[in-house]
Amino acid sequence: MKPRFSIVLALLFPFLAAAGPSAVAQSADPHDLYEQRCAGCHSEHAGEFVQESVLREDGKLMGRDGGMSVRALLSRGHGKLTPAQVEVVLAHFHEILDAGALFRDNCVICHGRAVLFARSHLGMKDGVLVGRYSDRAVDDFLKSHGRLEGSEISAVVKALSNQVTGETYRLN
Ligand code: HEC
Ligand code: HEC
Numbered sequence: 001m002k003p004r005f006s007i008v009l010a011l012l013f014p015f016l017a018a019a020g021p022s023a024v025a026q027s028a029d030p031h032d033l034y035e036q037r038c039a040g041c042h043s044e045h046a047g048e049f050v051q052e053s054v055l056r057e058d059g060k061l062m063g064r065d066g067g068m069s070v071r072a073l074l075s076r077g078h079g080k081l082t083p084a085q086v087e088v089v090l091a092h093f094h095e096i097l098d099a100g101a102l103f104r105d106n107c108v109i110c111h112g113r114a115v116l117f118a119r120s121h122l123g124m125k126d127g128v129l130v131g132r133y134s135d136r137a138v139d140d141f142l143k144s145h146g147r148l149e150g151s152e153i154s155a156v157v158k159a160l161s162n163q164v165t166g167e168t169y170r171l172n
Contacts, residue, residue, distance in 0.1 A: 028084065030092035037079045038089075047162070050096045061093055099159035102152050118163035129161045 034046040043049040053064045061070040070093065074086045081089060103114045111117040121132055129138040138160065142153045 028088050030088050033081065033085055033089055034092070037081060037085075046092060047096050047100075047159075050093050051100060054093055054097070056094075056097055061090060061097075095155065096159075099155045102148065102156050103159065106146050106148060107156070114160060115163045118160045122160060122164050124161065124164055129157050129164065 030046070034049075038046070038049065043052065054070060055062045055064050062068065063070060063073065066073075071086065071090060074081055074089065075083070079089075100114075107114070107117075111121075122138065123130055123132040125135070130136060131138065131141070139153055139157045142148055142157065146156075148156060
C-alpha cells in the first residue's frame, strides 16, 4: 500500500488506529503512551520513529511521507489519544528532535552515532549517567566540554541515558 493512500485510510477510519489497552487511557507518560498506542504499528522506539517519519517545519511537526501536521493527525483520533495525551506526545517528539539536533550539531563530529557512543563509553550508576571507565558524571563533564549550555546539557544527558538503558527512545 502506498503511504499516502494508507494515511488517507488512517484519517478516514481512525478506529483502525484504535488498538491498545484502556489501561493507558489516563497515562501521561510519553514512553508508556508511545509504547502502548503507537509502537504496535510503528517503530519500537519513539526516537527511531521520529527520526524516520517526522520533520519539523516552521516549528510544526509534520509527517515525512504524508506531509500532514502530526497534531492534526493525532487530534482526529489517530492513535486514540485524549487531547491531553496528544500534547504529551507532541512535546516528547519535539524533545527527541531537539536532542537529536544538539547531538548532531555538537558531538557527532568527534563521537559518531549517539547510540554507539553511549553504549560503548557510558553507563548508569545509581540513576546517573557516567563515563564507563572514568566514572565521572556526564552532566558535570559537559559544563566544560562540547559547548552546550543550560537546558541543552540536560536534554542531551537525558537522551544519552535513554541510549544506555535502551528502554525508551534512541537518538540515531
Ligand atoms: C493501527 C495502526 C496504527 C497505530 C496504532 C498508529 N498509527 Fe500512525 N500510522 C499508521 C499508518 C498505516 C500510517 C500511514 C502509513 C505510514 O506512514 O506509516 C500512519 C502514519 C502516521 C504518521 C505520518 C507519518 C508520515 O511519514 O507522514 C504519524 C506522524 C503517525 N502515524 C503517528 C502515530 C502516533 C504518534 C501514534 C500513537 C499515538 C500512531 N501513529 C499510532 C498506523 C498506525
Ligand atoms: C572536538 C572533539 C569533541 C567534541 C566536539 C565533543 N567531544 Fe566529547 N570527548 C572528546 C574526547 C577526545 C574525549 C575523551 C577525552 C576526555 O575524556 O577528556 C571526550 C570525552 C567525552 C565524554 C567523557 C566520557 C568519559 O569516559 O567520561 C563525554 C560524556 C563526552 N565526551 C560527551 C560529548 C558530548 C555530549 C558532546 C557534544 C555536546 C561532545 N562530547 C563533543 C572529543 C569531543
